[in-house]
Amino acid sequence: MDHDPMHDLPMTAPVIDRDGPERDAPRWLETLLADPATRVLELLGDRSPLRPDRSLALRSPTPADADTLLLYLGRHEGIAHVAACRPFPPKGGPSREERLDSAPFASLREVAAELPQAHAALFATALGLANWHVRHPRCPRCGEPTDVVSSGWVRRCPHDGSEHYPRTDPAVIMAVTDDADRLLLARNIGWPEGRFSVLAGFVEPGETIAGAVIREVGEEVGVSVRDVRFVADQPWPFPASLMLGCTARATSTELTCQPDEIAEARWFTREEFRHELAEGYARAAGRLSISARLIEGWLGHRLDELG
Template identity: 45%
Template sequence: MNSAAEAGARAPRLDRCGAQRTDEHLLTTVLAQDDTRVLVWSRHGMLVDTSTPGQPRLVLHYGGPGVPQTVAGQLAIFLGRDENGHAWVALAVDDAGDAAGDDTAEAASEAASSHLVWLGLRDVGFELPPIELDAFMTAQALASWHRTHVRCPRCGAPTVAVQAGWVRRCEVDGSEHYPRSDPAVIMAVIDDRERLLLARSPAWPQNRRSVLAGFVEPGERLEETVAREVAEEVGVTVHDVQYFGSQPWPFPASLMLGFTARATDPTLHLDDAEIVAAEWYSRDQLRSAVDSGALGLPGRLSIARRLIEGWYGEPLVPPVELPFHRPDATTTTNTHQNTHPDKPSSGR
């Protein structure tokens, strides 16, 4: 395991307490407790306190005897417990089927003071304490899933949230449905001169580059996906595929599995529909391009950045750190259109 992955594994995280979710009274119980941390999630992200420069924190509300009644009708999700045993709950103010939620979120944002702002996970995630990032990631994934799975895939009848927000149950046939995670590989391809391959998707700004990535297809081993995606997108054959680490990427439901791979031949043949530019970079070339602003890197939250910096040997700090957003990024119910932002592809 690489050092970044090891550091992430050691960071404080929530105990998900899966066995407790079957208690149908769990949410009511923990929301009534004064020490329960309650986070508010909306389409706009989460409410963040930015009063201390460089140290944003999620705005935490707390449970209490009257809270279960106050939030009745809203989607609540039990995220787990911290190392002190305190419960963490996400409250989705614009959950599936709740059209009034958008107004609630915007009204709350307008009423907030200047240092309380709604920020998305990609905007603020890297600077959050590990346990808050864990909570944000989990809430983002589950709340997004609830918003797009309000009906049963078997019969089309309405579904309801059960098991503390981790399952949806059909009200007609009783079938239960669980959150999905779509596996995708993301890889640092290196040639025999120790150069790194970076590429640009048609949707990205001219100077933006990242490593290649793609979804795992049915029946594939992960190593096969790495080889297939690299061959399809840039015409390069690879070998010595090695696991690097993983990252949940809830936009809306990807699990990124990082690899390194060696190019057999560095000659590039681009798939113009997927890749509009690709180049091999030496460490000196990459450092110079980053320092001058000629090349924009993936965001610090992403595993793509860790793959690049793992090859480079140390952190890369651009003159200006920009969020890694597609210029036309929108929320969509098509999972394979809302891909990892560091994937140089138009999606599937």
């Protein structure tokens, strides 16, 4: 491979100024909605409208935005961006897309790999925040409904005054190779036949990244590893993860799959992997995810160019 497979990893470019100090400015969102230069990312459930060129259909504010969940996303090239979040319409009713005859809506999974870097970062931030608000409407201390403050970045309990912040769950995802430079791939019990990927799992309290890699590989397939190296990370707002990509070297190769997690696991040489992809016996994830890029780093070739 002529280039770093992580260089264009979607949703990772640090191109958004999150402008944290402005979040608590008095009536900040009202000020932004009154400014036609503000760009609004409309979120309907987990979907946002697109333009024909496959960029987000960002727009100026409208009066209807004041009735939505508003989130200040920050600035790109000096321009303020706000997400206006609406839930999916009730089943059986016309969608907002149909009512407004607007651009087609798409999910982040569908378009993140095609979007401009700034748009992918904005969409990921908006979706991650919106998912947190949907899942945490009440105070975890007393159970009372909380108020949205700090331009969408905090929920405050009016009963006990406690403040609650967006949650991100770190998860490790790792390309494990053995002394013969074979790659360990596995199929989750919920995946179709032939779909393989690298192993992954959540970091537990009190655990380091390396500790999580060692534990997860041991639990899921019974393999011991060493030389854990961090490679790259990627936000994964489905609903609220940060994927920490690593490599590791196996010190054992016998596979014992965790029955409630892993349907099958195999060691692949590069030749075996290429052959099974070409013949359709194996399928790999699309290049949206860091999992595909970890595989490409080992394989030395882009997955979407194999065939």
